[in-house]
Amino acid sequence: MTIQLAFALVLLLITSSSLGYGLVQAQRSRTLLRKLNAHRIFTNSAIQKRRLDLYEVRNRAKLLEDTVSVSASAVEKMHRAIANSTFSLVDRLSKDEELRQSAYKARKTHDHASKQVYHAVRTTNKAIHILADALIITKAEKRVLVRKSSRNKQDDDQ
Numbered sequence: 001m002t003i004q005l006a007f008a009l010v011l012l013l014i015t016s017s018s019l020g021y022g023l024v025q026a027q028r029s030r031t032l033l034r035k036l037n038a039h040r041i042f043t044n045s046a047i048q049k050r051r052l053d054l055y056e057v058r059n060r061a062k063l064l065e066d067t068v069s070v071s072a073s074a075v076e077k078m079h080r081a082i083a084n085s086t087f088s089l090v091d092r093l094s095k096d097e098e099l100r101q102s103a104y105k106a107r108k109t110h111d112h113a114s115k116q117v118y119h120a121v122r123t124t125n126k127a128i129h130i131l132a133d134a135l136i137i138t139k140a141e142k143r144v145l146v147r148k149s150s151r152n153k154q155d156d157d158q
Contacts, residue, residue, distance in 0.1 A: 061129060061132055061133065061136070062129075065125055065126070065128075065129040068121075068125045069122055069125055072118055072121045072122055072125070075118075076118040079114060080114070083107070083110055083111070083114070087103060087106075087107040087110075091103060
């Protein structure tokens with residue numbers, strides 16, 4: 001019976017040591033998984049931050065374009081209102097027909113020139129936005145893509 005008891009104790013010792021080793025390995029695996037998960041979250045946060053930075057640049061550029069366009073429209077309306085009231089007063093108060101004709105020609109010339117100026121402001125604003133998009137935003141997108149592809153290469157190398 002002693003040999004059987006000794007054999008059972010040896011088996012029990014082997015089993016308990018295997019169980020202890022398994023628990024240690026499980027703890028190490030959990031620790032590595034936590035580190036891996038933290039790294040994944042950090043990487044995703046960095047990628048998300050770059051994406052948000054890119055969206056912010058795009059939104060600021062669009063906001064700037066819209067602001068200039070809306071401001072130009074507001075100034076044009078105000079300019080037109082002032083010019084219309086001025087030319088209307090000249091037309092009403094003038095007694096000389098030659099002066100009225102001259103004011104009418106001046107009004108047509110003024111209206112045509114102001115329309116061209118405000119059209120040029122809007123066109124230039126759009127062109128500047130397209131240029132900024134090509135130079136700044138596209139460059140930022142390329143930087144994000146280069147970082148992403150270099151990280152993918154590093155991951156492939158490992």
